[in-house]
Amino acid sequence: MNPTMRSGAVAVLAAVTLTTASLTAVPAASAATGAKAAGAQATAPTPPPAFAPPNAQERRNAQTSADKALSANPSKLLRKSGNDKFKLLRSVAGTRGLQYLTYQRTHRGLPVYGGEVVVATDKTGQSVDTVVTGQQATVDVDTKATVTAAAATATARAQLASVEEAATPALLVHATTDTPRLAWEVVVTGTSKQGGPSVLHVYVDAKDGSVIDTVDDVREGTGNGKYNGRVTIDTSGSGSSYSMTDPKRPGLRCGGQNGAAYTKSSDTWGNGSGTDLETACVDAMYAAQTEWNMLRDWLGRNGTNGSGSSFPARVGLADVNAYWNGSYTNFGRNQANNGQATSMDVVGHEYGHAIFQFSGSGGAGSGNEAGGLNESTGDIFGALTEHYANNPNDPPDYLVGESVNLAGRGPIRNMYNPSALGDPNCYSSSIPSTEVHSAAGPQNHWFYLLAEGSNPGGGKPTSPTCNSTTLTGIGIQKAGQIFMGGLNLKTAPWTHAKARVATLRSALQLFPGGCTEFNAVKAAWAAVSVNAQSGEPTCTAGPSSDFSVSLSPSSGSVQAGQSVTTRVNTAVTGGSAQSVSLSTRSLPSGVTASFSPATVTAGQSSTLTLSASSGAAGGTYQVTVVGTAGSTTHEANYSLTVSGGQPSQNDFSVSVNPSSASVQAGKSASATLSTKVTSGSAQSLTLSAGAPSGVTVSFSPATITAGQSSTVTIAASSATAAGTYTISLNAAGTVSHAASFSLTVTGGGGGGGGTAWATYTSYKVGDVVTYNGVSYRCLQAHTSMPGWEPSNVPALWQRL
CATH class of the missing domain: 2.60.40.10 (Immunoglobulins)
Known part of the structure; x- marks a missing residue:
């Protein structure tokens, strides 16, 4: 990115002292100020925690449910032909363990670019919430290429100013447009015609040799130049061998342009100079680790890629630039050449591109609209990371690069009022032709309105709306959870319209107890002129609150005259958490029960103590534990064996x-x-x-x-x-x-044969609905989607 694109950062750190497996940087101004990298002042998550990954059985359940959903869907919803097959590509967990499974589509054995399908389930994996694909038409192509791989490579190489490497061409079906076409995908690495680094995916029509599409993995970014104060980061080493390699976050390391992590014999790093590259790596590691922790604690995501891994960082790029190239982040310097571009928001931004790449179907498609959404994603993750860290040396805000003054113009982007810096506040038909960093404006503006509202008070700036409405925010943590859930449903080509629908679905799934968050998402999109879409979900009332009861362990033995304990676990299965009173039924003679506590909030646990008197009759008994909330009760059974007492x-x-x-x-x-x-x-x-x-x-x-x-x-x-x-x-x-x-x-x-079937409604096993005058019983828990009418999907509905 050149200076007119407003990129760069200043890093000012003083001497760094390393203790075993941790790094402490002391600012030149004051060694007494600062914040922990883990976000000491961040808001603590409330039960249930955001990071609650599903267990192995729940993951198996999700794949089984997703496989059934794919087989149950009519062809018009997935645009599938008889020659299409689906294979699980990856599975990631989101906030509170919600599961997102991405399937690769093949057509007659060839991969289909843009044909990926994302299936979202609840944490248990037993209820399918959403099935989406970016494919716009059913594939029916001749799979025999008439253009050779060599010719396709020559065409691809011509798209760059210079080429360092060209990968072996891969034959596939390109299906992000209205007409799927047989194509060669050629990945060329080198320098773009604009002078920047490029890892370009070129799709060459395998029939006529024309270029169908190009997608560049390199995403250039921005950052600010505030020093972080005293920070602690995780590094590796002991004795006389230390490395800038994170032992807790696989894949995360920092070094120079050769890709190797910095190493040395002592445990001190950096000299506080804005031109020192070790100091730049201190900044980069601190920010990347803080972002990892934010993803875990606030958004429930396991690592940058969602599967427990991160990516390397490189410093010392000889350019006024910073970028993500599809496999690592790379950080250059500011225009004055006296500071490195490795501050909190530039690092958060670049790793935000990695999160974008490894969410949903992975790709986003080509074009400036998808690029603008990608750039905005980086800005949003930079803001989330700043707010999580809550570092007094760099107070959280919604300005991008406010301290850089890269080209004498102050902030680089303004999320609460993009137009203050010449970027659009509102979506319009011109966005697809707007430079990608400016095209970030509408979604950045949407995120601020969702998180903070139009007039938040408390010293936070007001934000104009495009429809003159007044909005109330839901908080940055909830906004981030909804945004991340929407990103997990991303398909190519990614558009503002799709982002609106995906985040509305995300709000319904994450906050099923009512419509407050859903309505806030909807209002924020309308306030940036991204209006209602055909078939988008609606929210009229949240599902009734419900809970479950389980025991751990579910059986035990006790001698007469003694006692045994078990853990009574409750969980929210619908709506919001309720107060649950605990009791027992069918206690055998001579056995008493007590709970500590006797009343819990759904999601909490209690200890049940079963005490057998000296006169209790020996034998094995079933003790029923009952949880009651209002008129709703749920039960769990405990097998109690009493020995040493009276004959039973x-x-x-x-x-x-x-x-x-x-x-x-x-x-x-x-x-x-x-x-x-x-x-x-x-x-x-x-x-x-x-x-x-x-x-x-x-x-x-x-x-x-x-x-x-x-x-x-x-x-x-x-x-x-x-x-x-x-x-x-x-x-x-x-x-x-x-x-x-x-x-x-x-x-x-x-009267009637059940309630009328409706789209975007949660159904559980046994529910009965009517559709076109016929009654159906639900066979698999799911949220209904357009095209899932009971008559179309016998795997989900049984005709009565």
């Missing part, structure tokens, strides 16, 4: 499988009631049921011996009102136990 009485347990069913009024369902001897001897049991009006229950047989089973028939009359009913299935002997059965009745006296 005759007892049993009862269960039903399945435990729920959905029937139309006038129809019936069946299940199996099973019993098991838990202590003493088998006894005769009489079976009965507690059922609501309009529902009858019969058993075959109606009397069994503990350890046997009975077939249960549950029938709803034609006049039974539609709704869900809980039925108690009872077994009585010398003691009594019961199992619960949930019956959902559709049609009948309540």
Whole structure:
């Protein structure tokens, strides 16, 4: 980037002292001021934490659900042909463990550029929220090239002023435009015709030899020149061997233009000079590590690439520039040649390009609109990193390069009012032809309005809106989470319209308890003239709040006269966290229970203590732990074995499988009631049921011996009102136990066969809807999308 593009930074650090595996830089002005690289003054995340990666089973669930979603989708949604196949390319976790799976599409064995599909699920991996692709038309191309690979390479080389290297051409289908075409992809590395570094992907039509598209991995950036004060960073080494290599963040290291990390025999680095390259690496490492921590603590992302890795940094570039080239960051100097471009926001910006590259489908497409969104992404991550660090030597703000004065013009970009520096505040039809750094204006402006609002107060600047509305911000951390979630749904070609839809989807998925965040995202986009898009999601009311209960461990043994403990875990499964009261059912004689605490907020845990008296009867019992929030209850069972007490009485347990069913009024369902001897001897049991009006229950047989089973028939009359009913299935002997059965009745006296199916609505297994007068039952939890009508997707809906 040349000075007219407003790039550069000044780095001013004094002497640096290194302790084992950490680096401390002392500013020339004061050794008593500064902030930890880990962001000592950053806002602590509130439960549930942003960084809550899914476990192995949840990751397997997500792939299974995503695979089903791909097979269930009609061809019009994914533009897939019978010759298309999908293979999982990568899977990353986002805020609170939400999962994003990217699939590579092939057509007749050839990769399809722009045909990637991104599937988003909840943390459990059991509910599909979103399926998106950038492909605009179904592929049907002849896969035999008439232009040779050598000819394509010659065409690609001609796109640069000079070429250092040309990779082996790869044959693929280019499908980011309205008409997919067979193409050679040739990656050429060298110098662009504008004089800057370039790693250019050139797509050459394999039929006529024309250039279809070019995409450059090199993304030039900007930065400011504030010194960071006292900082601590992670490095490697001991004794007489030290390295500027991060031991905690794989891939992150800093050195000169040869790519090797700086090493030395002592544990001190840098001299505080703006021209010293070791000092430049102190700055770069501090900022990159702070950004990593911000991604983890605020956005729930595991590393720069989302999969636990970062990338190297190089300093000493002989240019007024800094850039990301697709595999590492490179930092030059300011125009005055007295400072290195390695301050907080320039480093945050350049690594922001890496985050952009490794989110969603990876690519963004060519053109200035996609480039502007990429540049804005760098600015947003620079601002997020500054706010997370909250370093008093560089107070967080929304100005880019405010202390650089690279060419005597002060700040490089202004996020709250881009037009103050000649960049557009609002989206318009001219954005696709606007220089990429200026084209960053609308999304930068949107992010400020979402985070802070139009008149935030507290000394923060006001921000004009393009539609004269007044907006209230939701805070930078929430804004960053929504932006990151939208970026995880990125497809090529990436546009402001797509970014609007993706961030609206992200807000719905991240904040399902209401519409506050969703409406703020929507209003902020409208305030920068990115207006409503066809088929975008809507929010009328959040889903009802719900929770789950589990035990760890779920079984244990206790001697009579002693006690045993287990952990009662709760989790928010819908809406917002509720107060949950804990209790037990079916405690055996001589056993008492206590909880610490007895009431928790969903997402928290409690310790259950089960105490057996000296007279407690020996045997194995099922203790039911009950969580209650309002009218909602959930249960978990604990298997308790008591030994050393009195001889046990005759007892049993009862269960039903399945435990729920959905029937139309006038129809019936069946299940199996099973019993098991838990202590003493088998006894005769009489079976009965507690059922609501309009529902009858019969058993075959109606009397069994503990350890046997009975077939249960549950029938709803034609006049039974539609709704869900809980039925108690009872077994009585010398003691009594019961199992619960949930019956959902559709049609009948309540009218209708379920609620009408609608797009962008969350459905769970068992939900019944109507579509074109026909009732369907949900087979897999998901959020409905246009094109997923029940009649189109039998993998998701069963016709009743």
